[in-house]
Amino acid sequence: MDILDIITSRRSIRKFEERKVSEDLLEKVLEAGRWAPSGLNNQPWRFAVIRDKKIREEMSGLTHYSRVVKAADILIAVFMDSASGYHRVKDAQSIGACMQNMLLEAHALGLGAVWLGEIIKSDVQIRQLLGLGAELELMAVMALGHPAESLGPTTRKAMKDLIVYRN
């Protein structure tokens, strides 16, 4: 099974149907995140799963992308657990791998999702809202739902501009 089609056809989805994402599909997305690789296998990711509309309303005031936060059926906020961390850059990388696993799985399941990064500026307020301690640091939020838009192909830099050395 070649997953390159899943990887290259995935798009950031920002419009969602009102239809709920089933618990079964949500679990598969989280499960994909759980299986990410990490340095020393430290698994520094922690998940906050937010379906509640009121909480999403409050979170929507903490980001420029309030429309997406309100429209999504589910938000998965990914935190880094400082007690599990060992190297800031490597821990951030592994959380990126965790996010990508969830985005790919969501796409493979026919769901739509987008990786929200700007919202991490509101780390403190979001932790307060969710009642979480300072040992957790907000690293990214995934907005998830049934897609209400279908986007065509996008582009990336050409490979020749990415290869800096080859022998």
Place this chain on the structure above:
Amino acid sequence: MDILDIITSRRSIRKFEERKVSEDLLEKVLEAGRWAPSGLNNQPWRFAVIRDKKIREEMSGLTHYSRVVKAADILIAVFMDSASGYHRVKDAQSIGACMQNMLLEAHALGLGAVWLGEIIKSDVQIRQLLGLGAELELMAVMALGHPAESLGPTTRKAMKDLIVYRN
């Protein structure tokens, strides 16, 4: 197509056959990396592709994991281009997503690979060895080859220990 099987069955492979990885398969792995998501779509990753045995020998002296570096058919060193960067933690996350795309694609193709992180301590020496400038920062190295070991299932933390909030 559910890719959860690919995600959960992937293992870190550190023993490789002497057999070469074809250019065709290598291109697919790099292509998977090229399609990673990034903040503002800034695509900060740059790739150094190292097949040359002498260069790998020299690199093997710069890491605790010299055996893996020597045994792999190909090393893909992933650098962050500082001119493309905009936020250190988010850029590191996107490079983690890029690495994970390549690891998943390698596994899907029947190749073996491992993400090497410890080696980035030798950033300066590796850049010198490859003749690369200080605008590039070594973020990770992937060792790639045809697997000479078959590893059974591994484990991760239980989901209940990863969920810090749910409603």
